[in-house]
Amino acid sequence: MGILEIAGIAFGLAMDAFAVAIGSSVVLRDVSARQCFRLSFHFGLFQLLMPVVGWLAGSALTAWLRGLGHLAAFALLLFIGGKMIYEALRSGREERERKDPTRGLTLVVLSIATSIDALAVGVSFALLDVTIWLPCVVIGIVAAGMTLLGLKIGSRLGTRFGRRAEIAGGIVLVAIGVRILVGALPA
Helix, strand or coil, X not given: CCHHHHHHHHHHHHHHHHHHHHHHHHHHCCCCHHHHHHHHHHHXXXXXXHHHHHHHHHHHHHHHHHHHHHHHHHHHHHHHHHHHHHHHHCCCHHHCCCCCCCCHHHHHHHXXXXXXXXXXXXXXXXXXXXXXXXXXXXXXXXXXXXXXXXHHHHHHHHHHXXXXXXXXXXXXXXXXXHHHHHXXXXX
16 A cells, blocks of 8 residues: 555544544634644544554454455445444534543544544455555654644634535545555456
8 A cells, every 4th residue: 555545544644633623622712732633643643543453453353354355445444434424424422522622531532533534444454465564653643633723723724624624534435445446457
């Protein structure tokens, strides 16, 4: 897997974190440096660790799914991207949380929720026999950066842009899944 594919996956996965960061900054109005650090650090860390967990689980299943790796990767990315698009199109999504999302259990739940897609991508990496460390580091750094960016510009752009960013992220993941499937087809 090339660096452009890894970057595309990283940005696609980071769109959830970006959208949540925009919504969080709208809720918080004035975002402190401490809140920026907490949300960016946790989203980046969870995005880095979840593919590792998925890769370990996928590696255990690799022998069983060996011939279906490309199809499974396509299906997972299609599902993840489709889910991101569907959730972005649902109305009222940003209105769910009204307390400080950068503290306590809310922070942990948001970190897990925005990185669960990365778990499935980790499974895909295992099925495709991709070395995990470089993609995970890239995914974590991109997620932290996109979270910080979302917090900084969110109050200016409002929730409408966050929804569009999540749709774009879903489209990127679906496109990468299609590319993996087409690349596995016999010539």
